Amino acid sequence: MNPPAPRCRDEWVCLVAADNTDVGASLTVAQLETMPWVVTYHGPTASTPAARQMRMLGIEPHVQVVTETFLTVPGLVAGTNRVALLQRRLADGIPDALGVRALPCPFEAGPLVEAMxxxxxxxxxxEHRYLRDVVTRAVIGIDSVDIPLRQK
Structure with a gap:
């Protein structure tokens, strides 16, 4: 029997500017429908599960900025009235000085599961065993640590 493939779980959050006065301590679906969005794009059929779930709920984002990587999203949200979906663990690593805050999604975005x-x-x-071992060691313990959503 093969050992289970390593898995890393995360969740989606909404990222907004810390100084966005239109957004309080939480977001509503109605706000998501009217706010300008920053979205990631990796090809003609690429879409995050959370974005697909949002569209299934009838929320069609008003895309203002498209970027190719999640790492640029915070800088494109800071100081604006934009919103974006971002992985919680990535959002938790954003320095406060960048001026963004993460809020829970106002809809069931579904979990983000990375698996090998x-x-x-x-x-x-x-070679493949070696690669699996490296990945396993890199993600070991990530799921066992519950990191609460840090609201900035």
Missing amino acids: WWHPMYDDDP
Whole structure:
């Protein structure tokens, strides 16, 4: 029997500027429908599960800025009235000085699960075993630590 593939869980949060006076301690679905958005784009069929869930609920974001990486999202939200979806663990690492805050999604965005899967023919491949071991060691304990949402 093969060991389970390492998994890393996270959740989606909404990122807004810390000085956005239109947003209080929480967001509403109505606000998401009218606010300008920063979204990530990685290709013609790429979409996050949270974005698909949002569209299934009838929320079509008014996209103002498109970026290719989640790492640029905070800088594109800071000092504006924009909103973006971001991974909670990434949002928790944003310095306060950048001027953004993370809020819970006002809809069920669904969990974000990163997993590693491979074809059984690579189970005993030394290079593949090494790579799986490196990834496993990198994510070990992440799911066992509950990091509360840090509101900025």
